[in-house]
Amino acid sequence: MTVVQERAGRYEAPERRLVEVVPGPRARGVLAYVTSTDHKQIGMNYMVTSFIMFLIAGFMAVLMRVQLSVPNNNFVDLNTYNQLFTMHGSLMLYLFLGPFAFGMANYLVPLQIGAPDMAFPRFNAFSYWLYLGGCITMTSGFLTSSGAANWGWFAYAPLTESIYSPGPGADLWIAGVVLAGFSGIFTAVNVISTVFTLRAPGMIMFRMPIFTWNQLVTAFLVLLAFPVLTAALVLLWCDRHLGTHFYDPTHGGQPILYQHLFWFFGHPEVYILALPFFGIATEVISTFSRKPVFGYKGMVFATLSIGGLSMGVWAHHMYTTGAVLLPFFAILTLLISVPTGIKFFNWTGTMFRGSVRLDSPMLFALGFLVNFLVGGFTGVMLGQPPIDFQVHDTYFVVAHFHYVLLGGSVFAAFAGIHYWFPKFTGKKLDERLAKLTFVLMFIGFNLTFFPQHDLGLRGMQRRIAVYPAGQGWDFLNMLSSIGAFITAFSMLPFLLNVWVSLRSSKKAGPNPWDGMTLEWAAESPPIEHNFAYLPPIRSERPVWDLNHPDHLTLPHGRHRNQLVTVGTGGTAGQAAVRAGAGNGGGGDGHADGGGASGQTGGGASGRAGGGGNGHAAPAQGGEGP
Amino acid sequence: MKFEWRLALGTAAFLGVAGLVYWVWSGEFAGTVMLGFGGGAYALLFGYILLQALRRQHIPRVEDRPDANPEDGAGEIHFFPGNSIWPAALGLGAVLAVVGLAFGKWFWVIGGAILLGAIIGFGVEAESR
Numbered sequence: 126m127t128v129v130q131e132r133a134g135r136y137e138a139p140e141r142r143l144v145e146v147v148p149g150p151r152a153r154g155v156l157a158y159v160t161s162t163d164h165k166q167i168g169m170n171y172m173v174t175s176f177i178m179f180l181i182a183g184f185m186a187v188l189m190r191v192q193l194s195v196p197n198n199n200f201v202d203l204n205t206y207n208q209l210f211t212m213h214g215s216l217m218l219y220l221f222l223g224p225f226a227f228g229m230a231n232y233l234v235p236l237q238i239g240a241p242d243m244a245f246p247r248f249n250a251f252s253y254w255l256y257l258g259g260c261i262t263m264t265s266g267f268l269t270s271s272g273a274a275n276w277g278w279f280a281y282a283p284l285t286e287s288i289y290s291p292g293p294g295a296d297l298w299i300a301g302v303v304l305a306g307f308s309g310i311f312t313a314v315n316v317i318s319t320v321f322t323l324r325a326p327g328m329i330m331f332r333m334p335i336f337t338w339n340q341l342v343t344a345f346l347v348l349l350a351f352p353v354l355t356a357a358l359v360l361l362w363c364d365r366h367l368g369t370h371f372y373d374p375t376h377g378g379q380p381i382l383y384q385h386l387f388w389f390f391g392h393p394e395v396y397i398l399a400l401p402f403f404g405i406a407t408e409v410i411s412t413f414s415r416k417p418v419f420g421y422k423g424m425v426f427a428t429l430s431i432g433g434l435s436m437g438v439w440a441h442h443m444y445t446t447g448a449v450l451l452p453f454f455a456i457l458t459l460l461i462s463v464p465t466g467i468k469f470f471n472w473t474g475t476m477f478r479g480s481v482r483l484d485s486p487m488l489f490a491l492g493f494l495v496n497f498l499v500g501g502f503t504g505v506m507l508g509q510p511p512i513d514f515q516v517h518d519t520y521f522v523v524a525h526f527h528y529v530l531l532g533g534s535v536f537a538a539f540a541g542i543h544y545w546f547p548k549f550t551g552k553k554l555d556e557r558l559a560k561l562t563f564v565l566m567f568i569g570f571n572l573t574f575f576p577q578h579d580l581g582l583r584g585m586q587r588r589i590a591v592y593p594a595g596q597g598w599d600f601l602n603m604l605s606s607i608g609a610f611i612t613a614f615s616m617l618p619f620l621l622n623v624w625v626s627l628r629s630s631k632k633a634g635p636n637p638w639d640g641m642t643l644e645w646a647a648e649s650p651p652i653e654h655n656f657a658y659l660p661p662i663r664s665e666r667p668v669w670d671l672n673h674p675d676h677l678t679l680p681h682g683r684h685r686n687q688l689v690t691v692g693t694g695g696t697a698g699q700a701a702v703r704a705g706a707g708n709g710g711g712g713d714g715h716a717d718g719g720g721a722s723g724q725t726g727g728g729a730s731g732r733a734g735g736g737g738n739g740h741a742a743p744a745q746g747g748e749g750p
Numbered sequence: 751m752k753f754e755w756r757l758a759l760g761t762a763a764f765l766g767v768a769g770l771v772y773w774v775w776s777g778e779f780a781g782t783v784m785l786g787f788g789g790g791a792y793a794l795l796f797g798y799i800l801l802q803a804l805r806r807q808h809i810p811r812v813e814d815r816p817d818a819n820p821e822d823g824a825g826e827i828h829f830f831p832g833n834s835i836w837p838a839a840l841g842l843g844a845v846l847a848v849v850g851l852a853f854g855k856w857f858w859v860i861g862g863a864i865l866l867g868a869i870i871g872f873g874v875e876a877e878s879r
């Protein structure tokens with residue numbers, strides 16, 4: 126692992142000058158934090174702030190589950206319950222999961238492509254401050270006399286008209302979403318510009334880590350979706366305050382128009398909340414299987430087609446309005462399951478015949494796979510109008526989206542936190558506490574939400590605060606509430622772990638997991654402007670290639686030969702595959718043994734030595750001259 | 751830059767085609783307009799990147815060359831500013847102005863004033879870089 130450091134000298138490129146102007150003296154303390162334009166600081170700000178939002182919204186969830194644990198309960202009153210589910214959903218979606226992904230993008234995308242920072246650092250800082258403002262604005266709705274918004278996270282018209290939902294809490298919700306939306310748009314602009322213009326030499330698009338690819342596609346979705354949401358909310362505000370009637374049916378307005386605008390944002394949004402986390406899972410699975418991503422290009426094209434298709438399925442949330450073209454949306458929705466299936470196939474393919482290590486990040490990634498499979502399955506069911514007509518707005522839907530968002534994305538987020546924590550802080554999280562977190566979270570989560578499928582099929586509607594006894598719902602609800610407590614409890618070992626690990630003096634080093642992508646070539650945490658040196662980039666795993674010269678990554682499309690090693694012949698073997706990667710002929714050469722070795726003189730001895738390495742494919746290794 | 755412009759072109763084309771099919775099949779306005787405008791927006795991005803790519807066609811960028819080494823990237827990369835108070839000031843002004851959506855004109859006045867000051871400060875700083 127320290128190999129990276131030992132070789133550091135060889136690739137130093139001091140000629141690579143950054144142009145930097147520091148106005149005035151260097152700031153210190155709080156001022157340093159407020160004035161920072163470093164993508165790592167900003168990314169950290171995003172992640173920490175959004176995690177606090179997660180804890181607040183999770184606390185609201187526990188309150189709701191207390192209310193729902195027994196029939197005819199009155200732990201909270203009806204209006205409070207409405208505020209709770211609205212703010213829980215809104216905080217989770219607008220202020221936690223999306224911004225957390227943006228934080229990850231901020232921190233990791235420049236590192237993964239070898240850039241010194243984001244393309245527009247000050248703009249980047251600005252977008253964080255907008256987001257922080259959005260958090261404060263939206264949650265402060267609870268402090269107003271009429272309470273926070275209580276219209277659900279998608280704020281359907283005409284409930285949102287000022288006669289039905291008066292009070293500043295509602296407007297603060299609008300303001301908060303608008304602010305978070307702009308911060309998302311600016312981050313997307315930054316991610317796209319950075320990926321397009323600041324990659325390191327040799328980092329062609331098809332060598333970028335899958336995480337970066339997914340963040341790029343996410344950014345494309347953000348640019349399409351968030352402006353529409355902002356427009357929809359501006360029209361809503363005009364209805365509420367300027368006497369317009371865009372969504373007001375009593376004056377010829379159209380509530381359905383709001384639904385179209387909202388879901389044109391809303392569906393891409395759920396992929397904005399999923400794709401970055403698919404990326405995390407991909408990185409983690411690859412590292413902990415010690416193999417390159419299986420079907421790298423297939424993975425990229427799957428992400429691209431998921432992104433594309435998700436722009437054309439918005440009205441599957443509106444089937445029951447009776448006002449949308451069912452076949453168009455049902456077909457496109459079904460089509461999305463194809464690239465998603467490809468992803469599953471590739472994740473399994475990555476693990477297949479790899480040497481899988483079950484460290485905590487991998488456990489969370491496996492949890493993600495299982496949970497997301499369930500959520501994806503119910504998603505395909507809900508995409509069928511006949512099924513959706515039956516279970517729309519029941520707990521079946523609540524179970525579905527928690528499986529996707531919490532079981533899928535949040536588990537992957539935890540995989541990412543545990544995986545990159547050493548990179549972010551220089552310290553590794555304690556494995557025992559991490560595994561405890563995982564076990565509690567996995568059991569708690571499934572106990573909370575699996576019974577809700579059944580509750581939905583038994584007809585329990587979502588967004589109800591009180592239900593009568595004797596409908597066959599009591600036991601399942603109690604089970605679900607117990608699960609919620611376990612899930613909430615699982616945050617304790619996690620927070621304890623963060624605290625303990627930060628205080629420990631053990632250093633993690635630059636590459637504790639034997640990671641493969643470029644961020645593991647940087648210090649932990651990375652120095653200002655990230656890299657003192659860069660390894661040569663010849664594949665999508667530059668750091669792996671540097672640390673394992675006897676087991677280099679072969680060019681794409683040569684997975685057939687993946688298990689052929691080029692021996693431990695040191696630089697000779699390395700030269701052989703370098704040549705192979707360059708002209709594309711060497712890769713084929715491995716398959717037909719003798720033929721290729723003639724091309725690359727030194728390679729012959731290297732390949733002969735390969736037989737001794739456990740990974741060597743039987744036939745080809747032996748056939749060498 | 752080949753893949754960059756293809757990405758934007760692909761997105762624009764997908765949205766355009768989807769918009770057309772949707773329009774013919776459903777005749778519904780809102781979706782058609784959104785798909786159409788989305789396609790148009792990405793077409794603009796495509797055009798811009800394509801122009802950039804054409805302008806420097808003869809010199810492939812180091813990040814587009816599969817065989818480039820770190821040394822090949824020697825020289826100036828990009829301008830990276832140091833610490834700056836203006837993003838936070840801009841943020842404060844913008845947030846106050848948007849909170850005005852809930853609390854009305856005083857927030858617009860104060861937020862607008864801060865915003866204006868921050869824009870000027872930002873501009874002066876950017877000039878003096």
Ligand code: HEM
Pocket residue numbers: 183186187189190210211213214215217218222276277278279523527530531535573586587588589609612613
């Ligand atoms: C311990 C974890 C969680 C529990 C116990 C929980 C529980 C709940 C409950 C009880 C509701 C209200 C259902 C209803 O009355 O209709 C709800 C709604 C919702 N939750 Fe969660 N939740 C959790 C985590 C999450 C996460 C991580 C996300 C997203 C990232 C999320 C997103 C939502 C959304 C979008 C709604 C819908 C709000 C609405 O109806 O407007 N939840 N959740």
Ligand SMILES: [Cu+2]
Pocket residue numbers: 391392395438439441442
């Ligand atoms: Cu959807």
